[in-house]
Amino acid sequence: MRVRLRSFAGAWNRFFFAKQSPVPIALFRITYGLLLIATLVLLRPDWLAWYGSHAWISLQTMQTVEPGTRINLFSIIPQSDGWINALFWVFLGSTILLTLGFLTRINSVIVFLCLTSIHQRNLFITHGGDTFLRLAGFFLMFAPAGAALSFDRLLRIWRGKMKRGTELGARPRPQRPWAQRMIQIQLCLLYFAAFCAKVKSPVWLNGTALYYVYHLDSLRRFPVPAWFLYPTMLKLESWSALALEFSLGVLLWVKDLRYILLALGLLFHLWLEYSLNIALFQWDVLSAYILFVDPADASRAWNWIKLRAAGSN
Amino acid sequence: MPRVNIVAINLFLAFHLIAIICWCVPLNLPLFPLCRRLVRPYFLWAGLFQTWDMFAPRPWGSNSYVEAVVIYKDGSRQTWSLPRMEQLSLTERYFKERYRKFSEVLQIEENDALWPDAARRIARLNSTPSKPAKTIILIRRWSPIILRPDGSYQPEPWDQHVLLGYGVKPEDLR
Numbered sequence: 001m002r003v004r005l006r007s008f009a010g011a012w013n014r015f016f017f018a019k020q021s022p023v024p025i026a027l028f029r030i031t032y033g034l035l036l037i038a039t040l041v042l043l044r045p046d047w048l049a050w051y052g053s054h055a056w057i058s059l060q061t062m063q064t065v066e067p068g069t070r071i072n073l074f075s076i077i078p079q080s081d082g083w084i085n086a087l088f089w090v091f092l093g094s095t096i097l098l099t100l101g102f103l104t105r106i107n108s109v110i111v112f113l114c115l116t117s118i119h120q121r122n123l124f125i126t127h128g129g130d131t132f133l134r135l136a137g138f139f140l141m142f143a144p145a146g147a148a149l150s151f152d153r154l155l156r157i158w159r160g161k162m163k164r165g166t167e168l169g170a171r172p173r174p175q176r177p178w179a180q181r182m183i184q185i186q187l188c189l190l191y192f193a194a195f196c197a198k199v200k201s202p203v204w205l206n207g208t209a210l211y212y213v214y215h216l217d218s219l220r221r222f223p224v225p226a227w228f229l230y231p232t233m234l235k236l237e238s239w240s241a242l243a244l245e246f247s248l249g250v251l252l253w254v255k256d257l258r259y260i261l262l263a264l265g266l267l268f269h270l271w272l273e274y275s276l277n278i279a280l281f282q283w284d285v286l287s288a289y290i291l292f293v294d295p296a297d298a299s300r301a302w303n304w305i306k307l308r309a310a311g312s313n
Numbered sequence: 314m315p316r317v318n319i320v321a322i323n324l325f326l327a328f329h330l331i332a333i334i335c336w337c338v339p340l341n342l343p344l345f346p347l348c349r350r351l352v353r354p355y356f357l358w359a360g361l362f363q364t365w366d367m368f369a370p371r372p373w374g375s376n377s378y379v380e381a382v383v384i385y386k387d388g389s390r391q392t393w394s395l396p397r398m399e400q401l402s403l404t405e406r407y408f409k410e411r412y413r414k415f416s417e418v419l420q421i422e423e424n425d426a427l428w429p430d431a432a433r434r435i436a437r438l439n440s441t442p443s444k445p446a447k448t449i450i451l452i453r454r455w456s457p458i459i460l461r462p463d464g465s466y467q468p469e470p471w472d473q474h475v476l477l478g479y480g481v482k483p484e485d486l487r
Binding site: 065194201221 | 374
């Protein structure tokens with residue numbers, strides 16, 4: 001029993017605390033920031049319609065239907081359109097700074113506060129991608145997201161806190177990835193929970209679920225080939241979606257299967273992006289795939305690309 | 314790193330790991346409901362609540378949208394609808410996609426507390442000082458999606474259901 005506990009503790013420590021390159025979390029920070037900027041740009045024309053003093057749902061109604069103490073800057077600031085617009089610009093400015101990696105920690109906190117606030121202000125317009133960004137944003141506050149590919153790192157070097165050769169010339173200092181691991185776990189739980197919710201339903205088990213999805217006018221983006229809608233194909237697609245969601249939820253941690261599953265997941269989301277109109281959902285989820293790429297593999301791939309580029313010149 | 318920090322981080326990780334699993338995995342295993350109840354106040358406060366039920370347990374079984382009949386003080390009327398994705402361009406759909414979600418939410422009877430706010434906003438959007446709205450009738454229109462054995466699709470006739478009749482007050486238009 002003691003041996004088992006010790007081996008569990010060892011595995012736990014290796015998983016959460018064995019130091020690794022901060023480049024994946026830094027790349028995630030940049031992608032995360034760009035997606036939030038895109039979200040804000042898309043929200044801008046209707047910002048006051050959703051969050052303003054005469055919004056579709058008033059703050060008071062929101063607090064009545066979704067009671068409880070919540071992080072929500074809207075309940076602190078005056079309910080005038082000027083203040084609510086100011087919040088937009090603070091949110092956008094902070095997101096840009098987070099993307100650049102300037103005052104990363106502070107900006108990750110501001111971004112999380114603003115993001116949570118707009119969700120709490122109107123919970124009825126958020127999709128799964130928004131929820132994932134909010135959850136990832138929570139753990140990003142604790143991550144060494146500015147340890148690489150950031151202005152913070154450059155500033156530390158310029159101020160002489162890091163010596164050339166040990167930091168700039170070489171790779172960024174390895175960091176404990178526990179916050180990154182939580183974002184990865186959150187991604188897997190997204191898939192696993194979606195699988196569990198679907199597998200209980202007869203329409204998913206008998207393979208007809210996607211018939212309804214493909215015929216929802218409001219969700220259609222580009223035309224789906226007719227043969228995709230044959231009953232046999234619909235069954236195959238519905239079951240494949242279930243199998244893939246289960247695999248991405250559970251088997252993504254198996255190293256030998258990881259890249260195959262990531263590739264299949266990428267194709268799956270690209271197909272959904274083509275066929276369904278759910279704004280940035282697919283990209284929000286795909287952004288966390290970066291965290292599953294081993295820094296050593298990424299480095300090898302980068303070197304290969306550089307060699308190919310040099311060869312073609 | 315000081316030992317106390319390591320212990321604190323481990324506690325933080327263990328708590329969040331267990332709490333998030335219990336919260337979001339829709340399995341009725343023993344202790345899951347109790348855990349959900351215990352962490353609920355913290356999750357609501359911190360924004361860690363989550364559900365992953367898109368198209369689950371089953372996708373929507375009908376095409377539907379919300380429209381409003383606006384009746385003016387002078388007796389005239391017009392029909393107004395929330396932006397409908399199928400009528401928008403590709404770019405517009407990216408910007409207006411939130412209306413799809415909002416429209417879905419408005420159609421659910423349990424969300425009837427949202428209807429007066431929506432009616433007030435529709436009244437403001439469709440009123441001018443010289444032509445104020447007097448009544449807003451919120452209507453859900455839908456056409457069921459019926460699965461045929463050969464997989465073909467035939468659009469069904471549209472049905473409708475009145476969600477709310479709202480008498481506009483002068484202060485709603487200020």
